[in-house]
Amino acid sequence: MHGLINRSIQNFISDNFSLAVWRQVARRVGMDFEEFEPMLTYENRLTSDVIDAMTYVLGRPKSELLEDLGSYLVSHPSQEGVRRLLRFGGVGFEDFLHSLDELHDRAKLAVPNLYLPTMELDQVERGHFTLVCRGSLPGFGNVMTGILRVIADDYGALVLLDNSCISEGCEKICIKLVDRDFAQGRGFELGALVS
Amino acid sequence: MTHSEHSRVLDTLCPMHLVVSKSGDILHVGPTLRKLRPEDRYTNTLFFDHFAVNRPKMIHSIEDIHWHSGMTMHLSFRQDPSSTFKAVLVPIGEAAEIFVINLSFGIAIQESVRRFGLTNADFAATDMAIEMLYLIEAKSLAMSASHRLNLKLQIAKIAAEEQAFTDTLTGLKNRRAIDHVLARLVESNQGFAVMQIDLDFFKNVNDTLGHAAGDHVLQAAARIMVKETRVEDTVARVGGDEFTLILPDLLDARDLRAVGERLINQLERPILFHGRQCRISASIGTVWIRPDKNLVAEDILSSADAALYHSKNTGRARQTVLEDTGFNQP
Numbered sequence: 137m138h139g140l141i142n143r144s145i146q147n148f149i150s151d152n153f154s155l156a157v158w159r160q161v162a163r164r165v166g167m168d169f170e171e172f173e174p175m176l177t178y179e180n181r182l183t184s185d186v187i188d189a190m191t192y193v194l195g196r197p198k199s200e201l202l203e204d205l206g207s208y209l210v211s212h213p214s215q216e217g218v219r220r221l222l223r224f225g226g227v228g229f230e231d232f233l234h235s236l237d238e239l240h241d242r243a244k245l246a247v248p249n250l251y252l253p254t255m256e257l258d259q260v261e262r263g264h265f266t267l268v269c270r271g272s273l274p275g276f277g278n279v280m281t282g283i284l285r286v287i288a289d290d291y292g293a294l295v296l297l298d299n300s301c302i303s304e305g306c307e308k309i310c311i312k313l314v315d316r317d318f319a320q321g322r323g324f325e326l327g328a329l330v331s
Numbered sequence: 332m333t334h335s336e337h338s339r340v341l342d343t344l345c346p347m348h349l350v351v352s353k354s355g356d357i358l359h360v361g362p363t364l365r366k367l368r369p370e371d372r373y374t375n376t377l378f379f380d381h382f383a384v385n386r387p388k389m390i391h392s393i394e395d396i397h398w399h400s401g402m403t404m405h406l407s408f409r410q411d412p413s414s415t416f417k418a419v420l421v422p423i424g425e426a427a428e429i430f431v432i433n434l435s436f437g438i439a440i441q442e443s444v445r446r447f448g449l450t451n452a453d454f455a456a457t458d459m460a461i462e463m464l465y466l467i468e469a470k471s472l473a474m475s476a477s478h479r480l481n482l483k484l485q486i487a488k489i490a491a492e493e494q495a496f497t498d499t500l501t502g503l504k505n506r507r508a509i510d511h512v513l514a515r516l517v518e519s520n521q522g523f524a525v526m527q528i529d530l531d532f533f534k535n536v537n538d539t540l541g542h543a544a545g546d547h548v549l550q551a552a553a554r555i556m557v558k559e560t561r562v563e564d565t566v567a568r569v570g571g572d573e574f575t576l577i578l579p580d581l582l583d584a585r586d587l588r589a590v591g592e593r594l595i596n597q598l599e600r601p602i603l604f605h606g607r608q609c610r611i612s613a614s615i616g617t618v619w620i621r622p623d624k625n626l627v628a629e630d631i632l633s634s635a636d637a638a639l640y641h642s643k644n645t646g647r648a649r650q651t652v653l654e655d656t657g658f659n660q661p
Contacts, residue, residue: 140476173480173483174476174480175473175476175477175480176480217468217472220468221465221468221469221472224461224464224465224468226451227450227451227452242465242469245466245469246466246469246470246472246473247469247473324450325445325448326444326445326449326450326451326461326464327441327442327443327444327445327446327448327449327464328445
């Protein structure tokens with residue numbers, strides 16, 4: 137698994153909870169290093185081990201934590217780069233949804249050996265979509281739900297998300313766009329300087 | 332198509348275009364280009380009031396531009412806020428009554444988008460500008476992550492080198508290894524000898540035949556030292572042409588002198604480098620420490636150094652053996 141993904145989970149744990157919690161998780165997994173390097177690749181097993189250890193240490197349902205991880209990725213100040221890269225996808229929330237189909241390719245373009253799950257957006261009816269996630273990251277549907285919740289706010293759109301149909305192997309999220317101009321939303325400056 | 336239809340098509344497909352008359356009057360400006368000069372400063376002005384053509388050189392009139400139809404031009408705004416553009420011109424009509432000039436930011440895209448506060452909507456839907464900006468940003472993030480990793484690895488490498496016990500040129504041990512071995516021997520109260528060796532005339536080899544020859548001689552000297560000592564002895568290069576040997580468990584000072592003599596003899600044999608003969612010798616200073624002497628490592632090394640200087644000061648190519656007290660020359 138790409139270090140960027142593992143490091144994101146690590147950052148989520150240490151930023152959202154504490155460094156002590158992260159150390160506890162790392163110890164439980166039996167890692168012989170302090171932290172993940174974002175530009176190295178690790179054994180796939182390690183990622184699910186870290187997620188399982190996090191669930192155990194924090195004593196909360198895995199799906200809930202993964203959804204929080206998604207929200208963290210696009211709202212925490214330290215992850216501003218992720219939010220910006222996603223917002224390049226579209227001018228409005230609907231536009232953004234349609235750009236998810238190419239997120240896999242976009243990620244690979246930026247970091248050639250980074251493989252995100254592939255996603256497929258279907259429009260069931262006007263303003264009603266389903267997003268199917270496929271790939272080597274079990275639970276990605278939960279992460280994506282968290283991301284969508286925050287990004288919708290970011291665009292100022294009001295959406296209803298239902299991920300009750302997420303099960304192992306098929307992760308489907310139902311998205312109902314209630315009002316695309318519900319609130320002001322957060323700005324996105326195309327040419328902003330990101331450190 | 333009518334004139335206004337033309338404009339509508341061009342505004343969507345090329346939001347940074349201009350329509351200019353034969354006389355250079357600006358007839359129409361695409362929406363994004365208009366945004367760069369908000370107070371409608373284009374009305375009733377000439378193309379050359381706003382733009383300078385930087386390349387090709389010597390373009391001062393619409394006729395000059397006309398002659399470059401279809402070719403890439405490099406323009407810039409004459410007034411602040413400035414920006415540079417890539418541009419191409421297409422004449423319209425049989426007599427070329429009007430010209431369409433399409434602009435893009437070219438390589439200045441990122442800076443211009445920032446300066447003029449442009450958004451996705453300011454670019455044609457098919458324009459690659461947004462993808463370009465996305466890539467620049469994504470690649471910069473990836474690059475700085477890689478950079479941080481490289482920095483970390485470099486620091487780790489330096490630390491590892493500092494902890495290493497090997498001299499990379501000769502494969503011998505280094506000064507750190509000597510300190511380590513010496514500390515252990517001092518603590519164990521064993522008898523041993525420390526031999527400081529300086530190559531004589533080595534600088535001469537380096538100066539006349541170059542550093543490659545010098546390195547070759549150091550490697551050859553290292554092999555000789557390894558060959559003339561026992562497995563349990565420590566042979567280290569501790570400076571440019573300085574070596575330290577530690578020889579434990581010696582029963583007789585005569586053995587020690589014999590090792591020194593063999594070393595000098597062997598080192599004095601010419602060493603071949605690309606057909607050239609390199610000649611060196613060695614000065615040696617040795618201290619022999621009997622068991623249970625309770626000495627300090629620093630004192631042992633400085634005594635060996637003193638013995639070495641004695642060898643050097645009395646004509647080089649010789650050894651001085653110090654047996655606990657006083658100098659004892661062979």
